[in-house]
Amino acid sequence: MTNWNEFNFNTRAVRAGQMRSEEGEHSEAIFPTSSYVFKNAAEAAERFTAKELTGNIYSRFTNPTVRYFEERLAALEDGESCLATASGMAAILCTCLGLLKAGDHIVASRSLFGSTVTLFNNILAKFAIKTSFVDLDNLSDWQEAIQPNTKLLFLETPSNPLMAIGDIQAVADLAHKNDCLLVVDNCFCTPALQQPLTLGADLVIHSATKFLDGQGRCIGGAVVGPSKLINGDILGILRSAGPTMSPFNAWVFLKGLETLELRMQRHCDNAEYLANWLNEHEAVKHVYYPGLTSHPQHKVAIKQQKRFGGLLSFEVADQTTAWNVIDSTEMISITGNLGDAKTTITHPATTTHGRITPEQRQTAGIKDGLIRISVGLEDVKDIQTDLARGLS
Ligand SMILES: *Cc1c(COP(=O)(O)O)cnc(C)c1O
Numbered sequence: 190m191t192n193w194n195e196f197n198f199n200t201r202a203v204r205a206g207q208m209r210s211e212e213g214e215h216s217e218a219i220f221p222t223s224s225y226v227f228k229n230a231a232e233a234a235e236r237f238t239a240k241e242l243t244g245n246i247y248s249r250f251t252n253p254t255v256r257y258f259e260e261r262l263a264a265l266e267d268g269e270s271c272l273a274t275a276s277g278m279a280a281i282l283c284t285c286l287g288l289l290k291a292g293d294h295i296v297a298s299r300s301l302f303g304s305t306v307t308l309f310n311n312i313l314a315k316f317a318i319k320t321s322f323v324d325l326d327n328l329s330d331w332q333e334a335i336q337p338n339t340k341l342l343f344l345e346t347p348s349n350p351l352m353a354i355g356d357i358q359a360v361a362d363l364a365h366k367n368d369c370l371l372v373v374d375n376c377f378c379t380p381a382l383q384q385p386l387t388l389g390a391d392l393v394i395h396s397a398t399k400f401l402d403g404q405g406r407c408i409g410g411a412v413v414g415p416s417k418l419i420n421g422d423i424l425g426i427l428r429s430a431g432p433t434m435s436p437f438n439a440w441v442f443l444k445g446l447e448t449l450e451l452r453m454q455r456h457c458d459n460a461e462y463l464a465n466w467l468n469e470h471e472a473v474k475h476v477y478y479p480g481l482t483s484h485p486q487h488k489v490a491i492k493q494q495k496r497f498g499g500l501l502s503f504e505v506a507d508q509t510t511a512w513n514v515i516d517s518t519e520m521i522s523i524t525g526n527l528g529d530a531k532t533t534i535t536h537p538a539t540t541t542h543g544r545i546t547p548e549q550r551q552t553a554g555i556k557d558g559l560i561r562i563s564v565g566l567e568d569v570k571d572i573q574t575d576l577a578r579g580l581s
Contacts, residue, residue, distance in 0.1 A: 198450060202265060220253045222248060224246070242424075261446050270416040271412070273409065274432050275433060283432065285308070293338055294340065295313070299324060301343075301374075305374070326356070344372075347378070350500075352477045352484070352498075352502060357373060362389065374396075376394070378494055378498055381449050382457070397445075400452070400499070401528075405530070407438040457497060459572065460478065460498065460500065464478035472506075476502075500563050502562070503559075505580070512536060520567070521562070537555050542555045
């Protein structure tokens with residue numbers, strides 16, 4: 190096996206994880222097979238009864254194409270092992286079910302992806318795993334929420350949709366002082382911009398659906414971290430519960446990773462340009478983008494991110510104005526997805542955050558005039574023209 194630590198990021202992105210078959214194929218092969226054959230009865234017996242997986246048995250557990258993707262993503266995150274899952278949410282579920290039991294406690298940042306909040310509050314709570322929510326950027330808040338039964342700290346940075354930044358290193362130190370693990374959802378930055386494991390996080394979660402695919406085609410997810418955790422209790426959940434990634438999707442994500450760093454550079458170029466333009470626009474009350482010096486955690490973003498990412502939010506006068514900006518676009522897609530080559534626009538207060546109460550929205554800082562864009566790879570001047578229409 191190649192030691193990918195000796196290679197730089199873009200080389201790993203293009204080459205890590207691939208194993209050529211006897212056919213000598215140049216591009217990664219897709220293995221659409223549900224099971225695998227054994228040389229004889231003894232080999233079958235040995236594979237089935239071994240404590241750990243020693244070879245392929247069934248594609249709910251392992252599949253060569255899925256393994257190529259896992260090894261490539263592990264190399265990009267500087268992690269020992271990776272487990273691919275059917276979706277980003279399945280990665281979070283497998284991680285929690287693998288590492289927690291009834292009576293355990295999670296401390297999580299308040300500004301999380303909506304389904305993650307539902308998973309913690311409504312589903313894990315049914316199994317007596319409770320979650321306390323804290324302000325992402327308030328370290329003493331984190332400290333105070335930790336209880337003797339706290340096992341996991343969980344955060345997303347930058348957060349959705351207000352682009353708040355959490356200090357990964359500081360929260361990791363806090364976690365380890367209290368015998369907890371820190372899990373970071375690295376969906377917005379991807380390893381091209383931020384590598385949480387190198388900052389002290391224990392596990393990294395991905396929704397591969399977003400920037401790893403990068404072209405809005407497939408649903409998938411992954412968790413990256415030490416082999417002891419990934420190939421132990423977390424794999425145990427996947428193996429028995431079955432939210433497995435399909436080899437077809439793994440192949441799409443593998444190909445996505447090859448261009449990840451190139452794409453992220455352009456997402457950042459375009460987002461930085463638009464953030465600066467919107468920041469000067471008279472119809473815009475506020476721009477939320479970690480790259481602006483006015484962003485309250487701009488310095489933390491510089492410390493832990495290579496660049497500032499492809500997402501930004503901005504606030505206009507009220508809901509009517511926000512809807513007018515959205516409805517005046519002709520090219521930009523009105524959709525909740527993000528991390529696509531195509532620019533997308535959403536009104537969080539009436540969509541992603543539309544089912545929480547106005548008071549909860551108030552506490553979360555989601556104003557009625559807030560608009561979120563996931564800046565795509567189109568020519569930035571065309572994105573600007575499309576947004577300018579409704580702003581003037
Ligand atoms: C989309 C998303 C998820 C969930 O991923 P799915 O692939 O949709 O299950 C988790 N975290 C963040 C930050 C996301 O944007």
